[in-house]
Amino acid sequence: MNTEDNKNNAIAFYKMAYEGNPKNAIKQYVGEEYIQHNPDVADGTQGFINYFERMQEEYPDKSIEFVRCISEGNLVALHTHQTWPGNDQYVTMDFFRFDKNGKICEHWDSIQQIPKNSANPNKMY
Template identity: 45%
Template sequence: MGRKSENAKNLYLEGIRDGNPRVAVTKYTGERYTQHSTGVRDGVEGFVEFFEPFIERNPSRDIQIKRCIEDGQYVFLHVYQNINDGEAEWVTTDFFDTNADDKIIEHWDVIAPFANSTPSGHTSIDGSTDITDLDKTESNKEIVRKLIEDCLMRGGNAENLSNYISKEKYIQHNKDVADGLSHFQKLATNPNRPLNYDEIVLLVGQGNFVATLCKANWKDSNEDKDYAQVDIFRLENGKVVEHWDNVEEVPVNDVNGGKF
């Protein structure tokens, strides 16, 4: 991994896990730090004013970086957080933009509760971590882009999922969905499916891993809400074989420019 990935990791580990927010945000961010995290203002002072009280309230902070993708100027992190010895467990999915000096200048995140069991016996963070197939980065990114645009966006045709997802092996880390393409296809092909993707905001990849941040909407008889949706895909031989996701409701009002 390059220096930009190390800067993103260290902002987490030194700033939040080790309790040095001002030192870390000053060291690892650039001339600006545009923030899309709910409740956090832009800039060094926004980071400090949010995390100093967080650190004081939460003296025990086990933070583990499970996956890291570096793609040009962008870095993606898949992170597990255990706060106060199990009082709260979170999965954070973070995208960072960097400048020519590899310093962080913009940040997006989606945070959701950790799931310790799925229908097929996984968790929301376990599974493969090894980055391979670096020569296939761009083709794998294009496969994921087509998967979302063709099958998951409003008006898309989920009958085409098998063009992009393996029929033989599909490991699913969503807390509500079992392994296997057939289980996901049943949900996605429902004509009244409540979740639809509206826009791909960020798409980053490295070898066999691709991560996306999308604008999405959940609409059923009980609610109509906009969400920030992160998906992480692992690919083999041109097909998705493993999937993790994270979703967070988009706040109506926030202290920065918004979730996207």
């Protein structure tokens, strides 16, 4: 298992889907199964495709910055900063599990909107 390949593949997968090509992302980076833990996205590859196609149609001008990527064993964690229309900003943490063939097979995430005011001067990303 190559953790550097897994890191690069997790970033490429998420970027490709986020920017509007989830079908190709699934084709290139996902294995036999895809277990989804985000309650807003249906389980399996088709649920993932449907969600990201809808997001691209409704919010084509959204953007993503990959701030950190950490890999251990068959797990990769991505820390991102997302900007959506109206300057709504979010911090996400996505976790991907890779199968023995180096393909993504499971996903968890946590999403938090960046508030307008903070009790400290530090960025959330």
